[in-house]
Amino acid sequence: MDRRETLKTLVVGSFASSFVLTGCNPDHMEPGAVSEEEVNLGKDLGVDLDAPGHGYGRTPAEQARDEMLFSQTFFNDHEMATIAVLADIIIPADEVSGSATDAKVPEFIEFIVKDMPYHQIPMRGGLMWLDHESNRRFDKVFKDLNEEQQIEIVDDIAYPDDVAPEYQAGARFFSNIRNLVTTGFYTTRIGIDDLGYVGNQPNAWDGIPEEVQKKHNKFYRDEYKDRFLKPEEREEIEDWSGYEL
């Protein structure tokens, strides 16, 4: 069965029913309908819809689901622009790394609310709350305020322990979008380099660096020192002769 056929089977089969619950437009369920635009949307996020398994080991059913999500649009242009402004307030560029929009965090948020529909109403409603509050105070929507005005509102909702009762809903929204922006940023190349995570590659672990052991005053105990793996012996085939239980 080629991929197109697989998708067709999945769409008419049991898999289709899960989309009904997520509010998917059935027009987008035509098999094999991966447009160039969708492929590019995927590439914005680092996903290659043209690669086998979408480049990250997807099953045919999971591929169909991804393609469905990429074919939909949730946020309108105004909402996306507002998310971009907020995202860069939450994660601005600094001397270590770039900003949330540099890391394409708004595009991630657009995808994740389709992937996890329970985010949709709180996010859309939260953006509405923000514009309402901006209009009330300054007679403009949030994204058109100047920086000082934006920060004035954000300061009222960014610290969950100190929120006036009338701003509780806004604070709840801000905590949610802070979570999504932070996770969206630190799961990109830019964010991981900022963090200094240096793993996810073949290596030969040989214990905690000595200067770190000294700094933390944590050392390997003598009784184990000779029993741990010596990385240079990894390629040897274990010889059980002489091993006694």
Place this chain on the structure above:
Amino acid sequence: MAFQIKEQGKEYDVVIVGSGAGGGMAAKTLSDAGLKIALLEAGPDFDSTDPAQRTQLRWPWESPRRGAGSTRAFGDFDMAYGGWNIEDEPYTQKDGSNFRWFRSRMLGGRTNHWGRISLRFGPLDFKRKDYDGKGDNWPISYDDVAPYYDKVDQLIGVFGTKENMPNEPDGYFLPPPKPRLHELYVRDSVLKMGIPMIPSRLSMLTKKLDDRRGPCFFCSQCSRGCMVYADFSSAYSLIQPTMTDGNIEMYLNAMVREVITDENGRATGVSYINKEDMKEYVVKGKVVVLAASAASSARILLNSKSRAHPNGLANSSNHVGRYIHDSTGSGMMALIPELMDRQRYNEDGVGGMHLYTPWWGNDQKHDGFTRGYHIEYWGGMGMPAYGFGFGMENLSRLVPRENGDNRPGGYGKRLKEDVRRFYGSTLGFAGRGESIPQYDNYCEIDPNTVDSYGIPVLRFHYKWTNDEVMQAKHMVDTFEEIIHNMGGIVLGEKPGPERQYGLTKPGEIIHEVGTTRMGNDKNTSVLNKYCQAHDVDNLFVVDGGPFVSQADKNPTWTILALSWRTSDYIVDQLKKQNI
């Protein structure tokens, strides 16, 4: 019937249902003996090196949801096709039970994503009734299984250290990796409390066993499946290397419905639904070996009704499905301020903890419970995925910055600084304990519900007893003490009695066993001590079903040892023409 069941003319020596630990080991052993085998697997093929399936060494941004668990319970990169909920394969509950049934539909089954914690049961673990009067003893002892543990160690590979602890038998161990920093913090705390902490015992190759499987390269991603086969998966450690001998014919996407019997009640094969064409087929064999997982094998037996076996197959005792039991679990998280602002280096290590705590309390009396648990630890500077950086406000309030500022929340440069300073400073504790198997915990056929393949589904009835609840209390009390001793801060609220001390739901630890337990009395057990059905001499079960009790040890190593032992017995019985 609206369609014809297609019978294959061919008769195999052995039909094996399921390709996980038990099925893979049986397939290898029986193929080595030259027997012709049909191996049925309910899911697709799996090859960890296939670019279309590989998730190892992927970056979080290669997933548009950054590895979140929207379609796979443990996240996009976890190598388990399936989960607790599979759309086409429902199950139901009875009397308010909430049993959670995890299945992996793929070659190798659940061995593709498990933690590779490979602990032998100890002498006491086979005879717990002698110790506390609860449950039942196994009809076999440690000495019966030990030679097979020895063989499994050498065939598959497990690292560890000889410790000479009474109920934690040593094995043929490859050298363990050095612990990581957070593990030394925990070690110093628990040793002060008189609690042991020793190198963990995981089935990962720190050295090679042969030229086919490469040694571990420390990416910490065993749950994603290994491209060099450095960890154990039934798919690439047992089945794929055996296929070249030509004795095994594989039936993929084959969902077994029932065991077929003749007029004398002996097994003649199995019927299955081919998920690709949705038609039913029969495969015939002289011997049938069920290794579909404890609950699935019980389901197949209960659905195998005939005139000779009106109650389901091998079920004259009415014990098929009874005594299902999972491990207990509870957990806690901590922040270690001394681990903040850490120097960065690659500490991925192996795919699991480098040190663990075996149960230390066999010689003590405990408040309300008699069986033990081991402690697993996690932490370190791991690769971020979806969820990383959530709830930063809950951390910032705990440890003030240099200027005294600990106001939770915020944004901007300050938020980025907080993410960096807290990175790698949190760690987690997970207790995994032995529950007491109960006759009244069972799975049975739900007469009202079928799955997408028309097969009647399982209905679960399960209640924890006070023993498990009090054991969970001991876990969280112990974790809290360990955390305080290391200068740490408990994260979140410690679970109290209203939440059963954080006790997991049955099935959540994915160690369910016991549904076709072995015993010497055919009225209170399904199988004899060789995992052969009391009622049907050419029918065997080699998954977790035969377990009488499961210790606080993860079941896989014992499933492998028992499957090998049963396979040897099958070869012997065929030679003697007894079956």
